[in-house]
Amino acid sequence: MLCAISGEVPEEPVVSKKTGTVFEKRLVEKFVEESGKDPVTGEEMDLEDLLPIKTARVVRPRPPTLTSIPALLSTFQNEWDALALETYKLKQQLAQTREELATALYQHDAAVRVIARLSKERDEARDALSKITVSAGAAANGDAMAVDNEALPEELAAKVDETHQTLSKSRKKRPVPEGWATSEDVASFDKVVSESVPVPQASSVDVEAGYAAISGLKGDVAIFSVESGQVERSLQVDEPVTDTLWVGADVVFATSKGSVKVFRGGSQVASFSEHAGAATALALHPGGEIIASVGTDKSFVFYDLASLKRVTRVYTESSLTTCAFHPDGHLFAAGTTSGDIKLFMTKTGEEAASFSLGAPLQAFVFSENGYWIAATAKGQTTVTIFDLRKEGDAATAKILDIGSSVQSLAWDYSGQFLATAGPTGLTVQQYAKSSKSWTEPLRNGTPAVAVKWGEAAKKLVAVNSDGVVSILGPKEP
Known part of the structure; x- marks a missing residue:
C-alpha cells in the first residue's frame, strides 16, 4: 500500500470511508484540517471519514526503491527530461x-x-x-446657382405673423414699466458682487429670472444666482462654448465644434450638428418657439423648440459672427465677417436690408423701440446706431465714442440704456427721448467680455475671461 499523497509506504496508514483511498495519517489530517476536502477527489471530508489500517508492527516495510544510486540517477534523468x-x-x-x-x-x-x-x-x-461662396453669381447659362435654402413650415410661419401683429401694435404706446431704473439709479451703480466661478476662459453670459448662465471655451458652465451671488449648479458641455442662451428653464449653448446643445434640469436633452464650422451665436424668437444659430459655414439655422428639430437653413455670402431677432420677430439679423449686418425675413429667409460697418461684426443688439440697432465691429472703440427706417448713409443715426474696444452690447427693455463691455471696463449710454440726446450716466473700470441687464435694469451682470462675475447695482446704505 502506498500513500496517495506522498507515494510512499505509510507508517500510519488510514483509509477514506468515502473513496477507499489510502493515506499517510499525518499528511491527510493536515490536508483535511486546512481545506476540509479529500486530497484526491476534492469532495468534502472531515477526520471522522478516516479509518486507521492495522498492520503487524513486527513486519517492517520494504525499503523504497530510491535508496539505490542507479534508481536515483534514473529518477533525476526523468525529472530533467x-x-x-x-x-x-x-x-x-x-x-x-x-x-x-x-x-x-x-x-x-x-x-x-x-x-x-x-x-x-x-x-x-x-x-x-x-x-x-454660395452666391457665386450667374452660371454659364445665365441661371443663378441653387442652394438648399428653406422657408419656415406653415405652422411656425403663422405663429411668426401672430407674434409680429401682437407686439408691433403695443410697442409704440408702451410706457416705461413701473419701478424701472432711472438715470440716477444707473449713475449710482457700483460693484456690489465680485465672485470667481469655475469657468476658465469665460466667453458668454445670459441672464433670466435672476440666474446667470456663464460659459467658457473649456466647456464649463456655471449657473449663478444674481440674488445670492453664488454658484447654484455647474454643467459640462464638453465642447468650447461660444454663446449661451436661456429659453425659459432650458439653457442652450453654441460651440466651436458646430454643435447647438439644449440642457434641461442639468442634463442634455438635444444636440444639433447642423454647422460645418463653428456655431458662433444664438438668438431666441420673441414668440419663444424658435431659436436660431449662425456659423462660420455662412449659414443660419432655425430650430423648433417643441419638436427639437431643425426647420430652416439659409446660406449667405459670408461667415456669420453674431445674430438677433427683431423685437417683433418678423426679421432676423446676422452679422458677417465682411462687415455687414444682414436682415432677413424670418418666414422666408429672403434678404430684406443690409447695413455696413466696414469690419467684421463683434456684436449688435436691437432696441426695444423697434427701429434701432446698436452695433460694433472687432477692434472698434465706437458703437454705431442704425435706423431701420432709413437707407444708405442716412441710416446711421448716431456714432457713440466709447473710447476703448467694445466686445459686448446689451440694451435694456425700456430702450433707454445701452450697456457696453470691453477689456477696459463697462459703460452705460442713455438716450433721452424728450431731448433726443445721448448721455453717459455710468463708466466703470470693471473689465468684461460679456454683459447683460438684470431685472428692471436695476443691475448689470458682467463676466471677464478669467471667470470673475461682477454685479453692478446701487449700493445699499
Missing part, C-alpha cells in the same frame, strides 16, 4: 504570445493612422465648405 520538455513548451508559448502582441500593436497603430487621416479629411472638408 520533464523539465526540458516544459521549458520547450514555455518557449513556444512565449514566441506565439509575442507574435500575437506584435499583430495587435500593428493593428492598433493602423487604426490610429486611419482615425488621424479621417479626422484630417473631415477638418479639411469643413474648412473647404466654410470657404465656399
Whole structure:
C-alpha cells in the first residue's frame, strides 16, 4: 500500500470511508484540517471519514526503491527530461504570445493612422465648405446657382405673423414699466458682487429670472444666482462654448465644434450638428418657439423648440459672427465677417436690408423701440446706431465714442440704456427721448467680455475671461 499523497509506504496508514483511498495519517489530517476536502477527489471530508489500517508492527516495510544510486540517477534523468520538455513548451508559448502582441500593436497603430487621416479629411472638408461662396453669381447659362435654402413650415410661419401683429401694435404706446431704473439709479451703480466661478476662459453670459448662465471655451458652465451671488449648479458641455442662451428653464449653448446643445434640469436633452464650422451665436424668437444659430459655414439655422428639430437653413455670402431677432420677430439679423449686418425675413429667409460697418461684426443688439440697432465691429472703440427706417448713409443715426474696444452690447427693455463691455471696463449710454440726446450716466473700470441687464435694469451682470462675475447695482446704505 502506498500513500496517495506522498507515494510512499505509510507508517500510519488510514483509509477514506468515502473513496477507499489510502493515506499517510499525518499528511491527510493536515490536508483535511486546512481545506476540509479529500486530497484526491476534492469532495468534502472531515477526520471522522478516516479509518486507521492495522498492520503487524513486527513486519517492517520494504525499503523504497530510491535508496539505490542507479534508481536515483534514473529518477533525476526523468525529472530533467520533464523539465526540458516544459521549458520547450514555455518557449513556444512565449514566441506565439509575442507574435500575437506584435499583430495587435500593428493593428492598433493602423487604426490610429486611419482615425488621424479621417479626422484630417473631415477638418479639411469643413474648412473647404466654410470657404465656399454660395452666391457665386450667374452660371454659364445665365441661371443663378441653387442652394438648399428653406422657408419656415406653415405652422411656425403663422405663429411668426401672430407674434409680429401682437407686439408691433403695443410697442409704440408702451410706457416705461413701473419701478424701472432711472438715470440716477444707473449713475449710482457700483460693484456690489465680485465672485470667481469655475469657468476658465469665460466667453458668454445670459441672464433670466435672476440666474446667470456663464460659459467658457473649456466647456464649463456655471449657473449663478444674481440674488445670492453664488454658484447654484455647474454643467459640462464638453465642447468650447461660444454663446449661451436661456429659453425659459432650458439653457442652450453654441460651440466651436458646430454643435447647438439644449440642457434641461442639468442634463442634455438635444444636440444639433447642423454647422460645418463653428456655431458662433444664438438668438431666441420673441414668440419663444424658435431659436436660431449662425456659423462660420455662412449659414443660419432655425430650430423648433417643441419638436427639437431643425426647420430652416439659409446660406449667405459670408461667415456669420453674431445674430438677433427683431423685437417683433418678423426679421432676423446676422452679422458677417465682411462687415455687414444682414436682415432677413424670418418666414422666408429672403434678404430684406443690409447695413455696413466696414469690419467684421463683434456684436449688435436691437432696441426695444423697434427701429434701432446698436452695433460694433472687432477692434472698434465706437458703437454705431442704425435706423431701420432709413437707407444708405442716412441710416446711421448716431456714432457713440466709447473710447476703448467694445466686445459686448446689451440694451435694456425700456430702450433707454445701452450697456457696453470691453477689456477696459463697462459703460452705460442713455438716450433721452424728450431731448433726443445721448448721455453717459455710468463708466466703470470693471473689465468684461460679456454683459447683460438684470431685472428692471436695476443691475448689470458682467463676466471677464478669467471667470470673475461682477454685479453692478446701487449700493445699499
